[in-house]
Every structure is written in C-alpha cells, then in structure tokens.
Amino acid sequence: MRRKLAAGNWKMNGGNAELDDLRTIGERHSAAAVDILICPPFTLIAAAAQIAGSISIGGQNCHAAASGAHTGDISAQMLADVGASAVILGHSERREDYSETSDEVRAKAHAAHAAGLIAIICVGENLAQREAQNTLDIIGGQLATSVPDIANGENTVIAYEPCWAIGTGLTPTTDQIGGVHDFIRARLEKRLGTGAGRSIRLLYGGSVKAGNAAEIFAVSNVDGALVGGASLKANDFSPIISALEVSANAS
Numbered sequence: 638m639r640r641k642l643a644a645g646n647w648k649m650n651g652g653n654a655e656l657d658d659l660r661t662i663g664e665r666h667s668a669a670a671v672d673i674l675i676c677p678p679f680t681l682i683a684a685a686a687q688i689a690g691s692i693s694i695g696g697q698n699c700h701a702a703a704s705g706a707h708t709g710d711i712s713a714q715m716l717a718d719v720g721a722s723a724v725i726l727g728h729s730e731r732r733e734d735y736s737e738t739s740d741e742v743r744a745k746a747h748a749a750h751a752a753g754l755i756a757i758i759c760v761g762e763n764l765a766q767r768e769a770q771n772t773l774d775i776i777g778g779q780l781a782t783s784v785p786d787i788a789n790g791e792n793t794v795i796a797y798e799p800c801w802a803i804g805t806g807l808t809p810t811t812d813q814i815g816g817v818h819d820f821i822r823a824r825l826e827k828r829l830g831t832g833a834g835r836s837i838r839l840l841y842g843g844s845v846k847a848g849n850a851a852e853i854f855a856v857s858n859v860d861g862a863l864v865g866g867a868s869l870k871a872n873d874f875s876p877i878i879s880a881l882e883v884s885a886n887a888s
C-alpha cells in the first residue's frame with residue numbers, strides 16, 4: 638500500500654508570518670492518516686522544520702553538486718542539514734525559467750538521494766503538446782531521463798503537473814488525469830520492476846483546491862497532490878488534506 642501524500646509548494650511566497658499557517662496545519666492534522674509535506678522557500682526551511690511537528694519539510698530545488706563554487710545555489714546536503722526530508726525537482730517553472738533539462742533533473746535526483754532526501758520529480762506537458770496529442774510522448778521522455786535507475790517508493794515521488802493547469806484554475810478531466818497516471822505507473826513498472834515501480838507515489842498537481850480535491854483523489858493511481866496556491870493558507874490546504882484522508886480511509 639502506498640501511503641498518500643499531500644504536498645504543498647509555496648514557490649516564492651511566504652515570510653516568517655506565514656509560518657503560523659504551517660503551525661496551524663501541524664496542529665489540525667497532527668494524527669493524519671496521510672503524509673503531509675510543505676516546501677517553503679529556502680529562507681524558511683530551518684524555522685519551518687523547528688515547528689513542523691508531524692509535517693515534513695522540503696526544498697523546491699537543489700544543485701547537483703554536494704558543495705563548491707556555485708554562487709547562490711543550495712545543495713541537497715544543505716537542505717537535509719536544516720531539517721528537510723524531500724526536495725521538488727524539475728518543476729515546470731524551473732524547466733521553463735532556467736531551461737532545466739531532464740538530464741539535470743536526474744543529476745539533482747542523484748544528489749537528493751545521496752543526501753537522504755526524497756526526490757519529488759515533476760513531469761508535465763504544455764498546452765501546445767497537449768493539443769498536438771503528444772502528452773504521453775512528452776511524459777514518457779521526461780520520465781525516462783529524469784528518473785534515476787535507483788528510484789523506488791522510499792526515495793522518489795513523481796508529480797504529474799500539466800503546465801497549462803498550473804495557477805490557471807484549469808484542470809484536466811479525471812479521465813485525462815487517470816490516463817496519464819496509469820501510463821506513468823506502467824512505465825515505472827516496466828523500467829524499475831513491479832516492486833519499485835508499484836511503490837512510487839504519483840501526485841497530481843495543477844489548480845488543486847478544496848472544491849476538486851475529492852474527485853481527483855478518486856482517480857486510479859493518484860496517491861495525493863502537489864498543491865501550489867491553495868497550500869499557502871491553512872484554511873485552504875486543510876480541506877484538501879482532509880479529502881485525501883477520506884480517500885485513504887476508503888481505500
């Protein structure tokens with residue numbers, strides 16, 4: 638059984654004041670039947686880890702090297718050192734803003750694993766690729782190159798985030814989400830074997846909110862969500878966590 642995961646990506650949002658929302662989530666969901674992870678900006682990770690309670694804390698990126706002359710960068714080891722247990726890698730905003738390639742994402746995933754972090758590897762098509770019916774080719778290619786051979790359910794999570802659904806209020810149909818998640822599962826099982834391939838959790842991300850969470854969580858091979866905007870406020874994220882708990886208890 639894969640334990641479900643509600644993950645929040647705060648992106649470049651939040652200061653010390655917003656740690657109150659994290660504290661509230663921790664208090665409200667202290668005995669949750671699902672895993673909860675919040676990935677605040679680098680500046681808040683150490684403080685967040687101090688108050689997180691049963692919530693896990695993660696980064697939103699790391700460098701592929703363990704240390705060295707890389708001004709402005711943060712290594713996976715540094716994230717682990719201040720209390721992170723996971724790191725988001727290959728988010729579409731990084732693939733787009735920094736031209737990150739799947740080869741770089743795989744190198745970062747190796748660094749994350751070496752530091753003992755869970756690598757949350759993001760894949761997803763853009764609107765033109767979706768409209769050209771290239772979605773599965775794009776996802777298949779990103780998976781093949783971004784995911785390391787040693788990936789398993791302990792060290793890796795895959796997040797399917799269609800670029801056109803991020804921050805737009807648009808979401809794929811549940812059939813579209815299910816189609817991609819089933820495809821990812823099949824690819825992982827074929828490549829990594831059924832043991833590892835079946836144990837890796839698959840998150841959906843892109844405009845998840847309280848109003849659509851339950852129907853998304855009912856889709857096959859959806860093991861949770863990677864939530865952007867609706868993870869910033871406790872009152873928005875909390876119902877999403879609760880919906881995931883309901884789905885965990887039902888399965």
Ligand code: 13P
Pocket residue numbers: 646728798802803804805806842843844845863864865866867
């Ligand atoms: P939104 O939930 O704001 O659409 O963002 C999704 C996302 O990019 C999470 O990584």
